Amino acid sequence: MTDDSAIKDQAAWDAADKVADYEHGWSSDIETDFAPKGLNEDTVRFISAKKNEPEWMLEWRLKAFAMWKTMTPPDWAKLNVPPIDYQDAYYYAAPKAKPKLNSLDEVDPEILRVYEKLGIPIAEQEVLAGVEGARKVAVDAVFDSVSVATTFRAELERAGVIFRSISEAIKEYPELVKKWLGKVVPMHDNYFATLNCAVFSDGTFVYIPEGVRCPMELSTYFRINAENTGQFERTLIVADKGSYVSYLEGCTAPMRDENQLHAAVVELVALDDAEIKYSTVQNWYPGDAEGKGGIYNFVTKRALCQGRNSKVSWTQVETGSAVTWKYPSCVLNGENSVGEFYSVAVTNNYQQADTGTKMIHNGKGSRSTVVSKGISAGHSNNTYRGLVRVAPNAEGVRNFTQCDSLLLGSLCGAHTVPYIEVRNPSAQIEHEATTSKISDDQLFYAMQRGLGQEEAVALIVNGFAKEVLQQLPMEFAVEAQKLLGISLEGSVG
Amino acid sequence: MMLQITNLHATVADKPILKGLNLTLNAGEIHAIMGPNGAGKSTLGYVLSGRPGYEVTEGSVTFNGEDLLGMEPHERAAAGLFLGFQYPVEIPGVSNVQFLREALNAQRQHRGEAPLSGAEFLKVAREQAGALGMDMDMLKRPVNVGFSGGEKKRNEMVQMGIIDPCLAILDETDSGLDIDALRVVGDGINRIMRKPDKTVLLITHYQRLLDYVKPDFVHVLADGRITRTGGPELALELEREGYRELAA
Numbered sequence: 108m109t110d111d112s113a114i115k116d117q118a119a120w121d122a123a124d125k126v127a128d129y130e131h132g133w134s135s136d137i138e139t140d141f142a143p144k145g146l147n148e149d150t151v152r153f154i155s156a157k158k159n160e161p162e163w164m165l166e167w168r169l170k171a172f173a174m175w176k177t178m179t180p181p182d183w184a185k186l187n188v189p190p191i192d193y194q195d196a197y198y199y200a201a202p203k204a205k206p207k208l209n210s211l212d213e214v215d216p217e218i219l220r221v222y223e224k225l226g227i228p229i230a231e232q233e234v235l236a237g238v239e240g241a242r243k244v245a246v247d248a249v250f251d252s253v254s255v256a257t258t259f260r261a262e263l264e265r266a267g268v269i270f271r272s273i274s275e276a277i278k279e280y281p282e283l284v285k286k287w288l289g290k291v292v293p294m295h296d297n298y299f300a301t302l303n304c305a306v307f308s309d310g311t312f313v314y315i316p317e318g319v320r321c322p323m324e325l326s327t328y329f330r331i332n333a334e335n336t337g338q339f340e341r342t343l344i345v346a347d348k349g350s351y352v353s354y355l356e357g358c359t360a361p362m363r364d365e366n367q368l369h370a371a372v373v374e375l376v377a378l379d380d381a382e383i384k385y386s387t388v389q390n391w392y393p394g395d396a397e398g399k400g401g402i403y404n405f406v407t408k409r410a411l412c413q414g415r416n417s418k419v420s421w422t423q424v425e426t427g428s429a430v431t432w433k434y435p436s437c438v439l440n441g442e443n444s445v446g447e448f449y450s451v452a453v454t455n456n457y458q459q460a461d462t463g464t465k466m467i468h469n470g471k472g473s474r475s476t477v478v479s480k481g482i483s484a485g486h487s488n489n490t491y492r493g494l495v496r497v498a499p500n501a502e503g504v505r506n507f508t509q510c511d512s513l514l515l516g517s518l519c520g521a522h523t524v525p526y527i528e529v530r531n532p533s534a535q536i537e538h539e540a541t542t543s544k545i546s547d548d549q550l551f552y553a554m555q556r557g558l559g560q561e562e563a564v565a566l567i568v569n570g571f572a573k574e575v576l577q578q579l580p581m582e583f584a585v586e587a588q589k590l591l592g593i594s595l596e597g598s599v600g
Numbered sequence: 601m602m603l604q605i606t607n608l609h610a611t612v613a614d615k616p617i618l619k620g621l622n623l624t625l626n627a628g629e630i631h632a633i634m635g636p637n638g639a640g641k642s643t644l645g646y647v648l649s650g651r652p653g654y655e656v657t658e659g660s661v662t663f664n665g666e667d668l669l670g671m672e673p674h675e676r677a678a679a680g681l682f683l684g685f686q687y688p689v690e691i692p693g694v695s696n697v698q699f700l701r702e703a704l705n706a707q708r709q710h711r712g713e714a715p716l717s718g719a720e721f722l723k724v725a726r727e728q729a730g731a732l733g734m735d736m737d738m739l740k741r742p743v744n745v746g747f748s749g750g751e752k753k754r755n756e757m758v759q760m761g762i763i764d765p766c767l768a769i770l771d772e773t774d775s776g777l778d779i780d781a782l783r784v785v786g787d788g789i790n791r792i793m794r795k796p797d798k799t800v801l802l803i804t805h806y807q808r809l810l811d812y813v814k815p816d817f818v819h820v821l822a823d824g825r826i827t828r829t830g831g832p833e834l835a836l837e838l839e840r841e842g843y844r845e846l847a848a
Contacts, residue, residue, distance in 0.1 A: 546689075547652065547653075548689045549689050549690075549691055551651050551652065551673065551689075552685065552688070552689035552691070553691070553699070553703070554650075554672075554673040554674045554677070555649050555650075555651075555673055555674075555676075555677055555682075555683050555685075556677060556699070556700070556703035556759065556763065557674050557677040557678055557703040557704065557706045557707035557710070557763070558674055558702060558703055558706050559672075559674050559706065560672075560674075562674075562702065562706060563674075566691070566694055566698075566699065566702060567691060567694070569693070569694070570691055570692055570693030570694035570742065571692065571693055572693070573693035573694075574693070
């Protein structure tokens with residue numbers, strides 16, 4: 108064989124390996140409308156104009172942009188992130204399509220194929236692929252910067268549930284949006300949240316009216332397709348008194364050599380006796396085995412448990428992204444309100460994750476539970492960072508925190524950084540933490556019974572993460588289990 | 601023959617443990633290996649099942665005519681080799697049912713057989729657990745977590761029944777069992793493995809298991825070699841005289 112053909116062969120093998128490692132790594136050739144590259148006031152105006160936004164929204168964005176220019180990125184996380192050139196990216200990329208879509212039939216078939224390939228049901232007669240007995244799930248499909256479809260609208264509307272892209276909601280329900288947008292995560296909250304306020308391009312808005320139990324799971328599926336494009340979505344969910352909703356979020360992106368920025372803001376509001384269950388399976392492209400490429404995932408998620416007995420439960424399975432900076436939190440203002448955070452974060456190769464939660468106890472008798480399972484492999488670093496704060500007049504607060512770390516190999520790191528600030532003596536705070544390695548005994552035992560090495564690792568890791576995985580709705584739990592195994596392939600041996 | 605071990609030498613952390621071991625096991629036979637501590641009995645079980653860290657430096661092993669030593673541990677399992685562990689391992693968060701179903705189906709897939717459905721698997725699991733006096737609640741608990749020593753050994757037998765291997769190497773399956781449990785385990789071995797197409801290699805210190813599982817052959821393993829071979833009477837002799845007299 109000549110050198111040349113050997114090199115070509117090697118390239119083909121490498122490409123095949125890459126695809127095998129990250130199954131969502133393909134991209135689609137879809138005609139795309141971009142904003143001019145770079146970030147300035149005109150970019151903000153461009154996005155607002157593209158969305159036909161009302162004047163108040165544009166002003167809000169411009170105020171945020173002015174604020175952002177005076178801010179600096181946070182540097183307290185245990186992350187090593189090269190400086191990001193904010194001028195070298197597109198802030199708006201939308202599939203070129205007909206001006207207004209009235210039904211799914213009008214969505215570009217190429218985009219429908221993308222979702223089909225991802226196993227996401229955006230045709231209403233479908234359910235999540237390959238899962239027996241799956242229930243109906245309404246989907247908002249966000250493709251690059253815009254929402255391309257929301258399903259089951261009519262059925263949801265009969266129940267009084269509003270499920271819209273946020274762009275539509277700003278126009279159709281301005282009072283509701285104005286009332287809550289930026290109230291949970293204020294505009295000045297942090298560098299990435301402020302940037303999001305200025306340039307967010309789409310996302311999801313959900314309103315569950317008083318006393319309504321949302322008749323199906325709601326979900327948003329995020330896909331970054333275009334090159335050099337940041338995705339800045341914004342989600343706002345308001346659960347009115349006595350209502351309930353379960354919301355799922357999934358994300359993937361093609362494999363690209365450059366890093367792409369994803370800076371989302373999610374705001375949840377739960378009024379008296381309302382409950383929101385928010386589940387995420389984050390599978391953004393993590394970069395290759397040498398740490399090249401991958402998504403920078405800087406996300407601000409926060410819930411306001413405003414009402415008495417309100418409850419918000421965050422469940423996240425974080426396997427993707429080159430860098431994850433994310434702390435889904437609960438501000439427990441309501442008396443006897445409840446906050447929960449269940450997290451599995453996997454890092455492999457050169458991935459870095461600094462993730463955790465904040466439980467801010469302002470309400471009397473408020474309670475919180477935190478269960479974090481960190482799994483590190485390769486050369487990766489995985490940090491749990493969590494704050495439990497009890498306000499001076501919050502009597503009878505309880506918190507239980509459990510942080511477990513599992514190490515695969517000897518080159519990775521696991522770190523736990525708990526912050527506990529208690530200003531009321533009646534509080535009961537518990538914190539437990541463990542660090543362990545997958546033992547050779549466990550691996551050999553499983554292999555002697557017939558499992559290949561990677562199957563054995565996947566089984567043991569799924570066992571380690573079980574307390575969190577069982578919090579997920581069934582359809583997601585199946586996907587998440589598979590994902591844990593795939594993310595750790597090649598990490599032992 | 602099912603298993604032929606020829607001049608097997610093996611080291612653990614560069615220390616020679618097996619030093620030229622020869623042994624032939626035929627289908628339909630039950631063999632017992634006895635011997636003093638440190639003679640290499642458990643090492644033999646680990647070498648045959650392919651545990652990393654146990655290095656074969658010389659010799660060969662064929663299993664149903666195939667080169668056993670060239671296979672990965674899970675391939676040996678799929679080929680029908682089962683190791684009953686002296687110290688069964690705990691796997692938190694993974695139920696016995698899930699563990700065994702995945703393991704069994706991985707073996708079946710390796711052999712080109714269709715996987716068992718959840719219902720088919722549960723039927724088999726229920727039968728085997730019932731036969732060994734283990735209730736289904738225990739099968740739903742995480743693998744060996746919180747099990748007593750006796751429960752772990754019983755669980756090994758349930759696993760053996762479900763996996764249904766052609767060669768079982770049972771490493772001190774009798775240790776830590778009271779008299780009642782010993783009978784249950786002994787009955788299990790006979791029921792599952794006393795068949796014309798199956799072979800058992802019992803590794804034990806004591807004669808008492810052999811009251812329940814009658815061996816066709818008894819071997820003495822001392823200093824990395826088989827030093828004596830006889831019938832069931834050899835086990836009684838060992839019990840009476842001790843290893844020191846007989847091993848030399």
